[in-house]
Amino acid sequence: MTAQLNPRGDVAVLVPAGGSGVRLGPGAPKALRPLGGEPLLVHAVRRMAAAPSVRSIVVAAPAAELLAVRALLASVAPVTVVPGGATRQESVAAALAAVPAGPEIVLVHDAARALAPAALVESVAAAVRSGRDAVIPVLPVVDTVKEVSGDDLVLGTVDRATLRAVQTPQGFRRRVLVAAHAAAVDPLTDDAGLVEKLGVPVACVPGSEYALKITRPFDLSLAEHLLASADA
Ligand code: C5P
Numbered sequence: 373m374t375a376q377l378n379p380r381g382d383v384a385v386l387v388p389a390g391g392s393g394v395r396l397g398p399g400a401p402k403a404l405r406p407l408g409g410e411p412l413l414v415h416a417v418r419r420m421a422a423a424p425s426v427r428s429i430v431v432a433a434p435a436a437e438l439l440a441v442r443a444l445l446a447s448v449a450p451v452t453v454v455p456g457g458a459t460r461q462e463s464v465a466a467a468l469a470a471v472p473a474g475p476e477i478v479l480v481h482d483a484a485r486a487l488a489p490a491a492l493v494e495s496v497a498a499a500v501r502s503g504r505d506a507v508i509p510v511l512p513v514v515d516t517v518k519e520v521s522g523d524d525l526v527l528g529t530v531d532r533a534t535l536r537a538v539q540t541p542q543g544f545r546r547r548v549l550v551a552a553h554a555a556a557v558d559p560l561t562d563d564a565g566l567v568e569k570l571g572v573p574v575a576c577v578p579g580s581e582y583a584l585k586i587t588r589p590f591d592l593s594l595a596e597h598l599l600a601s602a603d604a
Contacts, residue, residue, distance in 0.1 A: 376450060376472075381427030383497045384475035385420045385541065386467035389413050389441070389483035390432045390456020395587050401434045403483035404441075405592070408599040412586060413441065414448055415486035415599075420479075420541075421449035423493035430470045431483075432456035432463035459559040461566075468553060471546075477501060478549050480563045481541035487595055487604045488541065488583035496543040499577050506567040507543040509579035510536035538562060539579040548572055 393402025403413040413431070420429055428451075433441035435455040442453045454470045456463035464480055471478060477500045479493060492509055499507040513535040519527045542564050544552075552566035560566055564574045582604050586595050598604040 376428055377421055377426050378424060381425045382475055383425040383477045383479060384428045384471045385426055385479045385481055386464055387416060387431045387481050387483050388460050388463040390434050390463040397589060401437060407486055407595050412486040413483045416483045417445055417448050417451060419488055419490050420493060423490040425494060425497045427475050428472055430467040432467040461559045464563060465553045476546050477543060478546045479541040479543045484586050485540050485583045486586060487598055489580055492580045492583055493541055495577050496541050499575060500543040500545060504575040505545045505548045505572050506564055506574040508564045508574055508576055509539045510576045511579040513537055539583040
C-alpha cells in the first residue's frame with residue numbers, strides 16, 4: 373500500500389534528500405541537519421504535505437539512513453521512502469519510479485529548500501494544471517553577474533535582466549518528467565534542465581524568498597532567523 377495524503381489531490385511530490393551536504397561542514401547528511409530543532413527534511417515534508425493538492429510524497433533518502441528516515445517521517449505525514457542514488461538525478465529517478473498510479477502532476481522539491489511554503493506548491497501545480505508541461509519558480513537576480521576564467525579574470529558581464537535564479541518545487545506533467553528522465557544522459561542539477569533537452573517549453577512562476585536553498589552554514593543561520601520570525 374502506498375502512503376496517501378489527500379485522496380482527491382492530483383499532485384505527487386518527489387523529495388530528493390540523498391545528498392551528503394559537505395558544503396554545510398562535517399555532520400549528518402544534509403537533509404537530516406537540524407533547523408530549529410528538527411531535521412531540514414521534516415520541515416520540507418511538512419510544508420509539502422500542507423498543500424491541499426498533494427496526494428502523495430516520495431522521499432529519496434541516503435541508503436544508509438532509510439530506516440531512520442522512515443521512522444522520522446512517520447509522525448509528520450504519510451510518505452514513501454526509497455533509497456537515493458549517487459547523484460541528485462538518480463535520486464529523483466528512484467523516487468519517480470515509486471510514484472503510485474493516479475497523480476498526473478509531479479513536483480520535484482529539494483529537501484534543502486526546507487522552508488518553501490505550501491502556497492508555492494499550489495502556484496506551481498496550478499500552472500501545470502492550466503496546461504504547462506513544465507514550470508519552475510524563479511527570482512530575479514539582484515547581483516551583477518560576471519563570467520570569469522579559471523584563473524579568476526573577468527571574461528565579460530552578463531545582462532542580469534534576462535537571468536533568473538531557479539528554485540524548487542519544479543512542476544511537470546507526469547509523462548513529460550518520465551520521458552525527460554528516460555532520455556537523460558549527463559547528470560544535471562535540476563529536472564527542468566532535462567525537460568529543456570527534450571525541446572519542451574519550461575514556464576516560470578514567481579518564486580519565494582523562503583524557498584532559499586540551505587547549502588552553507590550562513591544559509592542555515594538565515595533559515596533559523598526566518599523560522600524564529602514565525603512566518604516561515
Ligand atoms: O547537492 P545539492 O545541494 O545540489 O542537492 C540538492 C538536493 O538533492 C538536496 O536535497 C540533496 O539531498 C539531494 N541529493 C540527492 N541525492 C544525491 C545528491 C543530492 O537526493 N545523491
